[in-house]
Amino acid sequence: MSKLAELEDLRENVENCKRCSLWKTRNKAVFGEGPINAKIFLIGLGPGKEENIQGKPFVGPAGKFLNKLLKLAGIERKRVYITSVLKCYLPENKATLQQIKACKPYLDKQLAIIKPNLIIPLGSVAAKYVEKEFALEIGKISEAHAKPMQAKAFWGKVLIIPMYHPAAALRNGALRRTIEEDWKSIGNLLKSR
Ligand code: SF4
Numbered sequence: 550m551s552k553l554a555e556l557e558d559l560r561e562n563v564e565n566c567k568r569c570s571l572w573k574t575r576n577k578a579v580f581g582e583g584p585i586n587a588k589i590f591l592i593g594l595g596p597g598k599e600e601n602i603q604g605k606p607f608v609g610p611a612g613k614f615l616n617k618l619l620k621l622a623g624i625e626r627k628r629v630y631i632t633s634v635l636k637c638y639l640p641e642n643k644a645t646l647q648q649i650k651a652c653k654p655y656l657d658k659q660l661a662i663i664k665p666n667l668i669i670p671l672g673s674v675a676a677k678y679v680e681k682e683f684a685l686e687i688g689k690i691s692e693a694h695a696k697p698m699q700a701k702a703f704w705g706k707v708l709i710i711p712m713y714h715p716a717a718a719l720r721n722g723a724l725r726r727t728i729e730e731d732w733k734s735i736g737n738l739l740k741s742r
Pocket residue numbers: 563566567568569570571572578635636637648651652
């Protein structure tokens with residue numbers, strides 16, 4: 550089976566999934582999007598209201614801010630694979646451990662298919678996933694943000710850069726400048742590699 554077929558197969562599984570209670574609140578599952586050969590892989594928390602309507606990741610207010618951040622880093626969104634820990638609408642914007650565990654195999658498989666060399670977890674839930682998956686010590690996002698770490702995946706070396714979730718700036722305006730500076734620093738790092 551080709552990588553594309555594998556990914557499409559997985560998408561179909563997600564769209565029909567009832568592994569946790571979140572299937573009841575979804576309008577459209579948000580599987581993720583981006584090129585199959587993407588080098589950069591972004592992981593958010595889960596779909597919000599707008600994403601649930603459109604079935605696409607980061608298309609609401611946080612997505613608009615993410616677009617700006619990607620520009621600041623000189624990264625074209627169309628070259629990045631974007632997905633999230635949870636694939637179905639989170640009405641309270643919070644996920645339980647049970648829901649995270651139920652959805653984990655999908656994200657595991659997406660990573661295994663795409664095999665990126667830079668993974669950017671956005672926010673603490675995504676950072677926690679990456680921490681466990683790659684046996685890292687990331688700790689609190691307030692301390693770990695924008696600090697690159699090396700990890701080893703079965704497909705080779707991977708750079709991990711934990712970042713604040715873009716929505717954090719919408720909830721707390723004081724963080725906006727920090728988050729923008731963080732993304733500029735990613736841009737500088739990528740230019741120097
Ligand atoms: S959030 Fe994940 S595990 Fe839960 S129903 Fe949706 S696809 Fe399935």
